[in-house]
Amino acid sequence: MGYALNFNLIWRHFDKLWGGLLLSLELAVISIAIGIVIGLVLAVWYVSAGRIVRTIIAAYVEFIRNVPLILLVYLVFYGLPTVVDIAYSAPTSFVVTLSLYSGAYLVEVFRSGLEAVPRGQLDAGKAIGLTPWQRLLNVRLPTMLRITLPALSNTFISLFKDTSVASVISVPELTYGAQWINFNTFRIVEVYLVVTAMYLVTGYIMLFALRLVERRFRAAR
């Protein structure tokens, strides 16, 4: 033992961590936004599609969910450019990966939500003469969102934590900042204590904000 905590060097390099946290959030927000679009489109398509489309969507979902994220990150960043003529920076490549990744998780969330919408609501929509498009936009999706909000919150927070994997392709997000300070100052315990606190606080702020949204939508019922 005999390890004396000294946080001075952490504060001196705190910009690495603060900038890292902001980048983590940016990566998460962009990827989740794209993931929501992928998830919504595929989930709506899935519940109304035939067998072949369902199999293809299920294959995408199952593949992504059963492969480690770090492998997908490597595959998109180091693998894809060797077979397709594309070039992107590490952050862009990570956003592509995490978008596809979050898309797969969100398809599942939205799909189970869509299936939980009571049949009577759809019949009622049909009875008052709504077009299929109106039924989807005004009946199915709002009800589905209300049902899935708690699961969505968990998925969002989990995806925010997954941005830490971007550090393996040197995207300077929070975990990368932690490693930089780890290797350059050797204040190892301190830096990981601070970073743990930063992830926890950010996660709880997200959770709190999402709970507020959930409560608001519940009241609107």
Place this chain on the structure above:
Amino acid sequence: MLIQIAYALPFLAQGFALTLWVSLLVVVFSLIAGVIMGVGLVYGPVPLQWAVRIFSDTIRGIPILVLIFFVYYGLPAVGLHLPSFWAAVLALTLFKTAQVVEYLRGAVGSIPRGQSEAAMAIGLTFRQRLAYVIFPQAFRRFLPPWINGVTDAVKGSALVSLLGITDLMQAINQVIGRTYEAMPLYVLGALIYFAVNYALSLASRRLERRFSFIRE
């Protein structure tokens, strides 16, 4: 290209064996620790409940990668020198334990209070109540999510490659370093991970359906 990959197959198989070995150790250790802590969370005295709650929420609130680095670089700093393999197993076990605690809490919590009260009424001791009344029923609730969660251990184990441990992920990267065949090898690796994890999630789903006759 194919010849180079075929040449590397025994090496990849070794890495795969290590991935399975790490996952197995993590699953076993976390099951033991998680069940003990989970019982503490549900039935323990308030300070113990708080301790387990803080442990579980902290561990689940940070990325596994941060946890792995914290344990791997942090332990030697405070004078504990573990080989990197065991540091990795320890970090992943901490992460998995927090999950098992939550599975157990959920499973035990889903058993109606009346069961416990009835067991108390016929004079069973605390241990008997757990062994004969609560656990046999909670087991069916615990098993499907737990098996599904084993995939998290297998996927999480890919992160130990960052500590220089030659698991499947690291073996793939090393073979790519020699052959420059990035895409085929990553796809091959993805398929191997997929095969293991998909089998686990299928098993979980099947068990869930098998136990779905139970109603409260």
